[in-house]
Amino acid sequence: xxxxxxxxxxxxxxxxxxxxxxxxxxxxxxxxxxxxVNLTRTSTPTRDVLKIARIDAxxxxxxxxxxxxxxxxxxxYKYGTWSETPPLKLQYLIxxxxxxxxxxxxxxxxxxxxSNNLVLESVLQNFEEVFDANDNxxxxxxxxxxxxxxxxxxxxxxxxxxxxxxxxxxxxAEGTVEAFNLATKELIEHLAVWINTVR
Numbered sequence: 100x101x102x103x104x105x106x107x108x109x110x111x112x113x114x115x116x117x118x119x120x121x122x123x124x125x126x127x128x129x130x131x132x133x134x135x136v137n138l139t140r141t142s143t144p145t146r147d148v149l150k151i152a153r154i155d156a157x158x159x160x161x162x163x164x165x166x167x168x169x170x171x172x173x174x175x176y177k178y179g180t181w182s183e184t185p186p187l188k189l190q191y192l193i194x195x196x197x198x199x200x201x202x203x204x205x206x207x208x209x210x211x212x213x214s215n216n217l218v219l220e221s222v223l224q225n226f227e228e229v230f231d232a233n234d235n236x237x238x239x240x241x242x243x244x245x246x247x248x249x250x251x252x253x254x255x256x257x258x259x260x261x262x263x264x265x266x267x268x269x270x271x272a273e274g275t276v277e278a279f280n281l282a283t284k285e286l287i288e289h290l291a292v293w294i295n296t297v298r
Contacts, residue, residue: 130165130276131182134192134284138200138291147298148215149203151194154186154242156223161186165272167228167236179272185226189242189283193219196287202295217255217298220245224259228266228275236266238278240286246297256297262286 161184164175198206207213225241241261247254262282268274
């Protein structure tokens with residue numbers, strides 16, 4: 100009977116779902132969001148100077164925690180964190196990608212003192228991994244954008260861009276970070292297409 104009880108306990112522990120099992124025997128590690136964005140470069144830029152404003156986000160997303168949602172609860176990975184908060188890193192990635200694309204005369208960050216005639220305001224609404232009932236997961240990135248003409252104060256356009264990518268590697272946060280890179284890449288590519296049609 101003792102052996103049966105012991106085996107039952109072992110199987111119960113092995114049945115623990117989600118990230119607690121994924122993170123067994125893992126060491127703490129810091130990950131960087133580094134999507135491989137390669138936008139098509141234009142030969143003749145506009146005369147616009149675009150400022151990428153600081154990205155607004157709920158307080159839970161303004162941290163270095165890598166978050167996952169399971170059974171309605173939002174939880175952080177124990178053994179993986181971001182090197183920078185997602186809003187701060189996304190602001191830098193968007194500015195860098197749009198500058199490299201050469202559609203605008205210049206693309207500057209929200210802290211720059213340079214003059215600009217356009218500003219891109221953004222609200223990060225989702226940046227998390229989501230588990231389903233079968234312990235499969237995907238990452239979901241969702242941002243609302245608004246392009247504003249500084250001189251007139253007019254909103255030139257607004258859109259919501261979201262990307263969802265399946266997590267294929269269930270080995271702690273590493274597979275999750277890979278999926279976040281793919282989702283962020285797709286989101287920035289869609290943003291570039293949208294902003295180029297608006298201005």
